[in-house]
Amino acid sequence: MHYLFEILPSLLDGLKLTIGVFVLTLVGSLPLGIVVSMAQRSRFFVLRWITNAYITVMRGTPLLLQIVFVYYGLSLANIAVLPRFEAAVFTFVLNYTAYFAEIFRGGIQSVPDGQYAGSKVLGFSKWQTMRYIALPQVIKTVMPSVGNEVINLVKDTSLVYVIGLGDLMRAGTIAVSRDVTLVPYLLVGVFYLLLTMIFTLIMRYIEKRLNYYR
Template identity: 85%
Template sequence: MHYILEILPSLLDGLKLTLGVFFLTLIISLPLGVIVSMAQRSRFFALRWITNIYITIMRGTPLLLQIVFVYYGLSLANITVLPRFEAVVLTFVLNYTAYFAEIFRGGIQAVPAGQYAGARVLGMNKLQTFRYIALPQVIKTVMPSVGNEVINLVKDTSLVYVIGLGDLMRAGTIDVARDVTLIPYLLVGAFYLLLTMIFTVIMRYIEKRLNYYC
């Protein structure tokens, strides 16, 4: 017990960074996912082509490789040098925006075509139709899939250790290497399990509220 209390501060510091990456990624990538999903349905072929290529690359390559490429690759290519935290957040946002875009695209396609026609009859423009007719139904439809991605995001944050960022996983790894014991890893696992349980409960609550009001 004494040992756990000794290493707990370093793990909590790592947890703060992990939660920072998590919340920033979620706050930025969710609205961007909606925008990209709309771009996929654009009348302009070039815009659809660009967004589809972007989504294919982001979903078709490992997130770990993307982190390494953004942090090291951009520097080696003399494009820019990003600090570790900014590089990680940028990579996570790009990756999860692509996944959320596909989720929202499926939700948009699930809205019956007759409702769009009815909105036109009522004199609504495309923006009004999307805001008042499509979006509420899309949010309700995609919420279970969004919830799955939220849980995946919690676990994916452990990948940031690869570029030396002091997250929860790296804090545990340092303690394990120093003290030659697996107790820090057990605590790290407990933290991740607790986070996934908390966010699972939150997402299920949101789903229930949406089912009640929609």
């Protein structure tokens, strides 16, 4: 028990960083995902091509490789030198924007064409149609899929250790190497499990609230 209290402060510090990456990624990638999904429906071929190429690259390459490329590759190419935390958040936002864009694209396509036609007859602009007719339905439809990505994000944050960030996973790894015991990893697993359970309950609550107003 004494050992647990010794390693707990370092694990909690790592947990703060993990939650920071998680929250900033969601705040950045969710709205960007909506924007990119609408860009995929643009009448301009070049814009559609760029967004589709971006999504293909982000979804077709490992997130771990993307983190390494942004942090190490950009500096080696003399493009930009990003601090570790900013590089991690930037990469996560890019990656999860692509996944959320695909989710929202599917939701937008699920809205019946008749509703778009009806809004046009009523004199709604494309923005008004999206804002008042399509998006409220899309959000309800895609919320289960968004919830799955949120849970994946909780676990994916452990990948930031590869660039030396002191997240929860790295804190546990340091303690394991120093003390030659698997107890820190067990605690790390408990923390991740608690986080996934908490966010699962939150997403289910949001789904129920949205269904209540259906």
